[in-house]
Amino acid sequence: MEFPDLGQHCSENSCKILDFLPLKCDACRNIYCKDHFQYRQHGCSAGVGKDVQVPVCPLCNRPVPSRRGDLPDVAVGDHIDRECQSDPAQAKRKAYVNRCSVKGCKQKEVIPVKCVHCNLNHCLKHRYPDDHRCTGHSSAGAVSRLQQRKPANPPPAVRTQTAASNVLALQGSLVSGQTPLVIINTEGLVVATGSEDEALARALQLSMYEAEDNGSSDRPPHRDRNQRRSERSCLVS
Template sequence: MEFPHLGKHCSQKSCNKYDFLPMSCDACHMIFCSEHFSYQKHACTSAHKKDFQVPACPLCGEPVPTPRGVSPDMTVGQHIDQYCKSDKRKIFTNKCSLKGCKKKELIPVKCSQCMMNFCLRHRHSSDHDCKNLAAARANRSNSPSHASKVQGNMTEDEALAHALARSIQELDESHDRTHRRNHQQSTVPAAVNGDGANSKDKCSLS
């Protein structure tokens, strides 16, 4: 038994399939089967009315109309420059501390040496002639290094020769101390034995 009133043919010309559960496109309002229901499958000419997203301005929150094929970044940028109602002076409050630079940044950018705020262009210590960095370099150059304290006015070769000579001297002194200690240990028993022999001789004579 057939129920012709329950289904409809797909509007896609290449399909024309009879579907018992047809679906109507919400853009062009034509009937399609489940296979050709999406905008892309039946090349819907009215899809732009539904499948369309409008970017919003990040500053004021207003929607920014963007034509098809145009980058949203471009339209949002134009909106911020020309039509945005937000107070930009309250947003870009981080002024560069370098004399003569009037640029402001959205976020604070502080120097790690002097802790002052600068723009992205002058954020490095060398870009804004940081006084604290120059003072730190001067202190490092003025303070004598450990090597200079040890060497004094000697050159590296003289200091090396002096160190070798002291090392050899300490080695010789250690060798002499060991030799004297061994000599003392070997001579003490001999003296004891000699005293014993003399006492024996004295006993025999008596």
């Protein structure tokens, strides 16, 4: 050969080819050919820690940092969803802005899906109250049950008007010389005044109406106020 000192042989035992453009490994400092100069191709133990590859975003052409051992596709996908400044990525983020409120869920929807009880946005998977453990659902149910159990008290204006009418009736009985008989209900209101027969009749009539109101609170009334007043006046007379 005219140039016996030109080139070097590959250090790989299965190769030993004479390469005129040899490459030196920066980890083990051995000479290799173009087919065995990479770390994994010649089994370099010193170069395993240096074999770090950084994925590049296909939209903005910027390197995406990721942890060792993580898949590059996962890192690039998170970068496109959060940090990528390219036009397609920004348009996608503007469309999918309704993120699920469940902890740990990263799903986003095009349209908002809000719960009527807690007023929070959720994805289609967690849209039902039982799926996202809705706290507003239980509190709303407790409030509704409490309102149903609470007895309906008459307004203060009605109580005042009833008390005033009873006082006037009592004064009229005193003026006419009748022996007044006063009956007071459990709420402290005067329900019957006048003579004994008149007071007893009015008390019985009022107890009947109270029993009807308590037993049929959920049903529509069959008689209006005018009919009840006429019946009471007929019974008292």
